[in-house]
Amino acid sequence: MSGNTLTRMDLSEAVFREVGLSRNESAALVESVLQHMSDALVAGETVKISSFGTFGVRDKAARIGRNPKTGEEVPIHPRRVLTFRPSHLMKDRVAAGNKA
Amino acid sequence: MIRSELIQKIADENPHLIQRDVERIVSTIFEEIIDAMARGDRVELRGFGAFSVKKRDARTGRNPRTGEAVEVEEKCVPFFKTGKLLRDRLNAK
Numbered sequence: 175m176s177g178n179t180l181t182r183m184d185l186s187e188a189v190f191r192e193v194g195l196s197r198n199e200s201a202a203l204v205e206s207v208l209q210h211m212s213d214a215l216v217a218g219e220t221v222k223i224s225s226f227g228t229f230g231v232r233d234k235a236a237r238i239g240r241n242p243k244t245g246e247e248v249p250i251h252p253r254r255v256l257t258f259r260p261s262h263l264m265k266d267r268v269a270a271g272n273k274a
Numbered sequence: 275m276i277r278s279e280l281i282q283k284i285a286d287e288n289p290h291l292i293q294r295d296v297e298r299i300v301s302t303i304f305e306e307i308i309d310a311m312a313r314g315d316r317v318e319l320r321g322f323g324a325f326s327v328k329k330r331d332a333r334t335g336r337n338p339r340t341g342e343a344v345e346v347e348e349k350c351v352p353f354f355k356t357g358k359l360l361r362d363r364l365n366a367k
Contacts, residue, residue: 177314177327180306185317188306189299195291203284203299208322210283214275216363222276226304227352231364254364256323258354264308265352271312272327272350 182208215256227260311352321359328353 186201193200211221211229221229231254239250260268277300285296307317307325317325332348356364 177316178310179316179318180310181318182320184310185303185306185319189302192302193295193298195299200299203288204303206284206287207280207300207303208319210280211275212322212360212363215360216366219275221280223280223304224277226277226308227354229354256354256356256360256364258323260352260354264311267308267312268327268352269349272314272329 218254223261225261225263227258227264230257230259231255232257314350319357321357323357323360324355326353326355327351 182201182204186197186204189195189200189203190197195203214221215229215231218231220231223229234253234255236252237250239248240246241248281293281296281300284300285291285293288296291299310317311325311327314327316327319325327350330349330351333346335344335346336342337344
């Protein structure tokens with residue numbers, strides 16, 4: 175998709191505008207939100223943010239992969255991956271906002 | 275962890291903020307991400323992950339109950355890719 179990329183700066187700017195804390199404190203708060211979500215996920219918890227979406231952790235089994243360039247077989251170790259399921263509200267707003 | 279638990283953790287760490295402001299802060303962050311994607315923008319949060327919008331082509335779907343063919347229009351869907359730091363932390367020993 176074409177368009178801009180937002181970063182932490184834009185999120186803290188929004189918090190700054192909305193709540194009227196200092197820019198520094200707004201940035202620290204954005205950081206702690208992401209930190210708490212990450213910590214919960216690393217601990218294996220599901221993070222469910224109503225009207226936004228659900229982050230979950232899934233265990234992947236070991237399998238034999240292949241280097242697509244060389245065709246060589248390489249073992250892929252069991253690992254944990256993160257999944258995100260957007261809420262209906264997010265899906266609806268993203269679909270409506272990007273209608274052709 | 276659910277939204278209210280996240281809000282509580284932030285409130286506990288910031289006793290100088292009133293609960294209502296903590297709720298607004300958390301909502302603003304998630305709202306801003308949805309607004310960005312609704313405009314077709316990406317949101318890149320280094321270390322955590324990136325939210326982006328992907329286009330799904332129009333296709334002929336099928337009603338699983340009746341087997342009837344239905345046209346599904348092209349649409350855009352939200353997508354999340356985990357950041358490297360978080361991915362590594364998930365698999366740290």
